[in-house]
Amino acid sequence: MYKHLYRRFIEANPTLLHFACHSHHYWADISREAQLQYWDDSAKHVDDKWNHIFSVKVPQAQRLIAEILNISHPQQLVFAPNTHEIVFRLLSSLDWNQKIRVLTTDSEFYSFDRQINRLSELPQFEVVKIPTLPFDTFHERFEQAMESADWNLIFVSHVFFNSGLVCDVERLVKDAPSECPFVIDGYHSFMAVPLNLKPIQDRVFYVAGSYKYAQGGEGCCFLYVPPATRHRPMYTGWFAELSKLSAIGNEVGYPTDAFQYAGSTMDFSAMYRLIATLEKFKDEGLTITRIHEVVQQSQKWFLEEVEKSGHPLVNRQTLIATDLKNHGHFLTFDLPSTEVTTDLVKKMKTRGLLTDSRGSRLRFGFGLYHDLADIKAAVAKI
Known part of the structure; x- marks a missing residue:
């Protein structure tokens, strides 16, 4: 069809x-036409390309994604070339001078799992992984774990990459400690399994990208940041200071929107492909x-x-x-x-x-x- x-x-x-x-x-x-359009826009705008991307293309992508996830705050979406960069930026917002306790599962994708395994070798990191199987008791076991200790980060997939099983993330968020960042990995569900983020949009971080079901190819991942978030990730880039590049000194300031989690230079052709694909799906009623x-x-x-x-x-x-x-x-x-x-x-x-x-x-x-x-x-x- x-x-x-x-x-x-x-x-x-x-x-x-x-x-x-x-x-x-x-x-x-x-997406092929979009790839060519990126080249043409680069030729047309040259030094003004970044202004065009951040004033036109980024808001366009934000609106499309916000509509899909039913998010009220499109400006709370920030982009990166891969989810590993996003994951490490999230981890770098924690206080590494203190004990860091992370609650997750045994079924998280490699972009998070490999990194957290490496960090668990450090004395200040404690990582607890709840098995997803047997799945009929998973949510109860995860809820019990959330209540059993104080956590600095909770990270769980909406759809588990090694099974296709769907986590009731709204249920888990409801019972999660309010002071702990709660991150949903939506990469294996975005543009596949419906999810309404509106009821929990003030509470959760959400990470996904265009490589799989969004069908825009690799290179355009995104993070939704709850509006009240005021973090200072150590892993930070010059995109986070776009609004005041001409006045940069030694002070490291952060925006109050999602761009507090911004990185640095990336190839935005992937965003062009994602926008074109999502718009085409809208035209097709998909x-x-x-x-x-x-x-x-x-x-x-x-x-x-x-x-x-x-x-x-x-x-x-x-x-x-x-x-x-x-x-x-x-x-x-x-x-x-x-x-x-x-x-x-x-x-x-x-x-x-x-x-x-x-x-x-x-x-x-x-x-x-x-x-x-x-x-x-x-x-x-x-």
Whole structure:
């Protein structure tokens, strides 16, 4: 139904069944025009390019994202080239001269997990990870952990990258200590699983980006900062002083909006691509709710075909899911071992079916460029 949005990627890979769109999503055709527009704007504005970007393009991106997340304060969105930069800037706003206690899960993406693992080697960092499985008791266990100690940072994903399970973040925020920064990693849910941030917009930080379901490609990530936040991150860049560059001295000042978390020079072509893609989706009537419905239908077809196939490894028994009506846009199957999973991924790739895995977990992603014929062909190649 929506293959026309991805004609260039599909034509470039005519024999490939791409079911890794939770990891490396096809880009919409419109993003190529946006990439060229960035070059043309750079040629047109030259030294005034930054003024054009920060007065026109950044507010445009802020408005589009705020509309999707139902945020009342678009100016509370700040951008960076990747989520790791954002994560470390958040961590650098804490007082490293004191004990730092971080509460998180065992299923956070590498941009946070690797960094927090490294920091946990320092004596002042204490990191507690709550297992997401068994998921039917996860929220209760996480709530108990929040109440068990004083925390300096709470970090949890909306959709867990290694399972597709959806966290009830609004429930957790409601019970979280008010003085502790609460960060939601929305990278595996933004433009996929609906989330209304308005009820908790004064309480949470939210980080996501354009690489996966926003379909704008790598290079444009963003952080939503609660309006009352007044932080002074140690990891800071010159974008945070854009409003007073001509009067900079030795004092390190910070804006009162989201740009207190700003970094430095980045390639804004990714923002152009993101804006173009989100605007195209609006023109097509592709709200997150509609996208979610399309993907849920594809997942339903896939599981029906899998059941018919009688595959010994990829089946309902190995599927990690509790509620397919409230699930991420990929299906995860927990196989006997990492070796078995890796071997199956390689075999499927030789047959023209691209997917991926994390440890023993095999992941199939679904996008707007899949139809029933694609799904039947994919299952036949497993």
